[in-house]
Amino acid sequence: MIRIAAVGDIHAGEDSPATLGQQFGHLAEGADLLLLAGDLTKRGRPEEARVVADAVAQTGVPVAAVLGNHDYECSRHTEVVSILEGAGVRVLEGSTATYEIGGTVVGVAGTKGFGGGFAGACATPFGEPETKAFIGHTAALADGLEAALRSVAEADVRIALLHYSPVPATLVGERLEIYPFLGSYLLAEAVDRAGADLVLHGHAHAGTERGETPGGVPVRNVAQPLLRRAYALLCLDAGRREAGCEANA
Amino acid sequence: MTGTGGGTGPVDGEAPEYVVAHLEEALARDPRVSEQGLHAAVEDGCVVVRGTVTTVERQAAIAAVAGDVAPDHPLRNEAEVADFPDRPEPEVVE
Numbered sequence: 001m002i003r004i005a006a007v008g009d010i011h012a013g014e015d016s017p018a019t020l021g022q023q024f025g026h027l028a029e030g031a032d033l034l035l036l037a038g039d040l041t042k043r044g045r046p047e048e049a050r051v052v053a054d055a056v057a058q059t060g061v062p063v064a065a066v067l068g069n070h071d072y073e074c075s076r077h078t079e080v081v082s083i084l085e086g087a088g089v090r091v092l093e094g095s096t097a098t099y100e101i102g103g104t105v106v107g108v109a110g111t112k113g114f115g116g117g118f119a120g121a122c123a124t125p126f127g128e129p130e131t132k133a134f135i136g137h138t139a140a141l142a143d144g145l146e147a148a149l150r151s152v153a154e155a156d157v158r159i160a161l162l163h164y165s166p167v168p169a170t171l172v173g174e175r176l177e178i179y180p181f182l183g184s185y186l187l188a189e190a191v192d193r194a195g196a197d198l199v200l201h202g203h204a205h206a207g208t209e210r211g212e213t214p215g216g217v218p219v220r221n222v223a224q225p226l227l228r229r230a231y232a233l234l235c236l237d238a239g240r241r242e243a244g245c246e247a248n249a
Numbered sequence: 250m251t252g253t254g255g256g257t258g259p260v261d262g263e264a265p266e267y268v269v270a271h272l273e274e275a276l277a278r279d280p281r282v283s284e285q286g287l288h289a290a291v292e293d294g295c296v297v298v299r300g301t302v303t304t305v306e307r308q309a310a311i312a313a314v315a316g317d318v319a320p321d322h323p324l325r326n327e328a329e330v331a332d333f334p335d336r337p338e339p340e341v342v343e
Contacts, residue, residue, distance in 0.1 A: 013304070019331075042283045206286070218342050224331060227333075228331075229333045230333045231337055235341045236342050
């Protein structure tokens, strides 16, 4: 049984160290792996990335992450990635991290993802170049996610780590008008084509915690303001998830 | 506020729709708050802000930002500070 701590949208700033330290202080007692679903920082400043790096380095478990829109705000995301990776965090974008935990190989494929909407109400790459660029960005990241998931096809457990949502089910509670800015069906399609055991995302603070892709892959919205707890603790078994998590936790 | 794309200057005297839009933009873009998950409304002449912020400093900064953008509107700051002391309960993903 693999125990995954997952959270997004921690929005760390220089005013957050005590909060983060408290939230992650006992994480290793119940989790094997920490996955961060983007919006790690308040505005994507290196000083904020150092707060995240210091907090997660003290957890004592492996950490993988994707960036979110907040992490791009100051256009210093390259420095943010360097600081996080310097602390041992694997920052994923169309790439993977693989971990062996108690004899089980866990493959994590990550992308920030982007928007565009969902079937029946989604943007299409038609008309102005700005519209084409918007959807083109999502499509490129979805392609990268699919390739990354395929590259860890041999893993016992495969997890897709995103910031934007792949399905509307985990957005319920958000205003319908902003769904196209919260995710895209292209991300779910990539997951269903390549296969995965679990999809994690953040970004939708007022959404819903649980959903699944049209292909039946479980989806969890782990945006911290939605969870109202420090992180979600999710347990998966390589033999398609059997009970017993409490015994290990 | 006529198509400048800035949208974060004082907007009092404008329609409530514009007050709300400019305040939500300011709450996202102003470095003191930087939170897209906050929602503003104009209710009974007051500006109301709801949502969750990460720290008490950012909760307090909402008043400063609202004061800059809508100085003549009283503020009801209903934003919550994230405080999650409980350890998470595990979920077995089926």
